[in-house]
Amino acid sequence: MELAKRLDRLPPYLFVEINQKIAELRARGEEVINFAIGDPDSPTPSHIIESMCQAAHNPANQRYPETAGLPELCQAIAEWYEKRFGVTLNPSTEVLPLIGSKEGIGHMALCFIEPGDLALVPDPSYPPYSLGTILAGGELYFMPLKEEDDFLLDFETIPGDLADKAKLMWLNYPNNPTGAVASLDFFEKAVHFAKQHNLVICHDAPYTEVAFDGYKPPSFMQIPGSKDRGVEFHSLSKTYHMTGWRIGMMVGNADIVRALFRVKSNLDSGVPQAIQYAAVEALRGSQEHIAEHNGVLQRRRDKLLKVINETGLKARTPRATFYIWARIPQGYTSIDFTKELLDEAGIAVTPGIGYGKEGEGYIRFSLTISDNRLEEGVSRLLAWRRRRG
Ligand SMILES: Cc1ncc(COP(=O)(O)O)c(C=O)c1O
Numbered sequence: 001m002e003l004a005k006r007l008d009r010l011p012p013y014l015f016v017e018i019n020q021k022i023a024e025l026r027a028r029g030e031e032v033i034n035f036a037i038g039d040p041d042s043p044t045p046s047h048i049i050e051s052m053c054q055a056a057h058n059p060a061n062q063r064y065p066e067t068a069g070l071p072e073l074c075q076a077i078a079e080w081y082e083k084r085f086g087v088t089l090n091p092s093t094e095v096l097p098l099i100g101s102k103e104g105i106g107h108m109a110l111c112f113i114e115p116g117d118l119a120l121v122p123d124p125s126y127p128p129y130s131l132g133t134i135l136a137g138g139e140l141y142f143m144p145l146k147e148e149d150d151f152l153l154d155f156e157t158i159p160g161d162l163a164d165k166a167k168l169m170w171l172n173y174p175n176n177p178t179g180a181v182a183s184l185d186f187f188e189k190a191v192h193f194a195k196q197h198n199l200v201i202c203h204d205a206p207y208t209e210v211a212f213d214g215y216k217p218p219s220f221m222q223i224p225g226s227k228d229r230g231v232e233f234h235s236l237s238k239t240y241h242m243t244g245w246r247i248g249m250m251v252g253n254a255d256i257v258r259a260l261f262r263v264k265s266n267l268d269s270g271v272p273q274a275i276q277y278a279a280v281e282a283l284r285g286s287q288e289h290i291a292e293h294n295g296v297l298q299r300r301r302d303k304l305l306k307v308i309n310e311t312g313l314k315a316r317t318p319r320a321t322f323y324i325w326a327r328i329p330q331g332y333t334s335i336d337f338t339k340e341l342l343d344e345a346g347i348a349v350t351p352g353i354g355y356g357k358e359g360e361g362y363i364r365f366s367l368t369i370s371d372n373r374l375e376e377g378v379s380r381l382l383a384w385r386r387r388r389g
Contacts, residue, residue, distance in 0.1 A: 039243050
């Protein structure tokens, strides 16, 4: 059997390797504290599940859905954007539900990238931005995000000729893995840069509702002109603890929405309707759990940060996302450090190199583990530090 060459360009999905190693340790009877995966640890709020169950009993929702999504869901997404960000969207032309935002992100390159075309991708970044481009046969230019710039992209460092050549630019704030946040000023620069270089901007924003200390992250779509050349991906996964249900959305420029719809309508049959109704309830129903949960995450953030910084690692206090991006001591690669933590402390983190070359020298902790496990992780980190002297 001969596999297509494009598969050779795909690195192994990062978490698969880590999970394999964790499974090996667990098979040996060792308990691992897993700080590696960003997946909310508490259940989907029950009012959302109830609306899903009700919808699932209705035979009309047991048939193929429409890829374009239920008009009611598109309307609820538009209302949510209006209420949360003051952004007005046409639900019929500027909103597209996705089978989780990862699905849309992965397929996006098929709309714009011909073999050999260039996409601009931040480094470090969530891997599907680059993997989608690779699968479409495109080429990548990695835009470094530097700690000294607060992990904000410095547009001036992007060579003008490459920017002119590129078709797409990916951005993501609040940022995975660095936890960095962007202001409206930054987004304004992005819109200006896109106009100057005739680029499409894809902003990925699944963490706007996971924020601390009263901070409210903005949306890229708040910038006048963002809709001319841009879209935003968002998700119900992190806000409503719905990772397992697979529901997200893309909003913004109507031509781009139509293009992704054309790709998707030929590949998938949309989001199961009971899940779409659950999403309507999530977006329109009580939002109380969000602040409550951010409070829990903030307490975890503060507890873990203190210990991380006492352990010879260096991390900034993230204002959003459930990640802590920690600089490791010199002399280690992020893979070696991750293996050492796993072998010597039974703690799993994500090595920074998995997010790109610029991620080398860092590891990522996720706060989505229960308080008890976090306590255990904190004790293990301290004991490990003492043993190392
Ligand atoms: C930056 C970023 N974008 C998108 C996603 C995908 O979210 P989903 O496919 O669950 O909507 C994730 C998930 O971890 C993420 O971290």
